[in-house]
Amino acid sequence: MSNAVRIAPSILSADFARLGEEVRAIDAAGCDWIHVDVMDGHFVPNITIGPAVVKALRPHSDKPFDVHLMIAPVDQYIQDFADAGADIISFHPEAGPHPHRTVQLIKSFGKMAGIVLNPHTPAKMLDYLIDDIDLVLVMSVNPGFGGQSFISSQLRKIEAIRKMIEKTGRDIRLEVDGGITTDTAPLAISAGADTLVAGTATFKGGESHYAANIRALRGE
Numbered sequence: 001m002s003n004a005v006r007i008a009p010s011i012l013s014a015d016f017a018r019l020g021e022e023v024r025a026i027d028a029a030g031c032d033w034i035h036v037d038v039m040d041g042h043f044v045p046n047i048t049i050g051p052a053v054v055k056a057l058r059p060h061s062d063k064p065f066d067v068h069l070m071i072a073p074v075d076q077y078i079q080d081f082a083d084a085g086a087d088i089i090s091f092h093p094e095a096g097p098h099p100h101r102t103v104q105l106i107k108s109f110g111k112m113a114g115i116v117l118n119p120h121t122p123a124k125m126l127d128y129l130i131d132d133i134d135l136v137l138v139m140s141v142n143p144g145f146g147g148q149s150f151i152s153s154q155l156r157k158i159e160a161i162r163k164m165i166e167k168t169g170r171d172i173r174l175e176v177d178g179g180i181t182t183d184t185a186p187l188a189i190s191a192g193a194d195t196l197v198a199g200t201a202t203f204k205g206g207e208s209h210y211a212a213n214i215r216a217l218r219g220e
Contacts, residue, residue, distance in 0.1 A: 162192025
């Protein structure tokens with residue numbers, strides 16, 4: 001695992017009237033990935049954006065697009081997001097009957113595949129998937145809305161997943177999303193996270209603060 005913690009600002013907290021400019025701004029401010037939350041109002045209680053917006057944003061940054069699908073069913077939209085420019089596509093195992101098949105579908109388009117675990121979803125869900133995936137995303141809030149508080153019980157889950165990853169010997173990213181602030185970021189990193197999704201904490205204060213916000217989340 002690299003010592004450098006990746007910061008993936010969630011554009012859910014950006015100014016939606018200026019999304020292209022916001023993506024350029026966080027890219028220039030030193031983020032590592034662009035995190036895109038896709039919600040369908042069915043699997044989670046909110047509606048955000050679809051493949052057309054991802055495609056429109058793609059020219060605004062060369063950074064990896066980390067697309068988190070909070071939708072069900074999920075398989076029929078994988079190609080659309082792959083074609084739109086997603087680099088990493090992660091989904092919830094509860095969103096479809098055959099998560100292993102969904103992982104293979106994502107990889108068939110040459111994309112990194114991730115599994116997302118809700119706060120109630122045990123680490124054990126990964127037992128027969130971890131050899132095939134590139135990323136595990138631990139939700140430290142219930143998915144659907146930004147600005148929620150970190151659920152501290154997820155730290156034990158992050159620790160357990162870090163041990164699982166180390167046993168595989170593979171380079172699997174361990175990402176945490178939800179309630180990430182300068183207070184909770186060190187806790188997640190200490191538990192084994194190497195990538196942090198941060199919406200509110202990245203975008204607070206406006207564009208002139210983005211670079212400092214990202215450095216602070218890294219602990220720099």
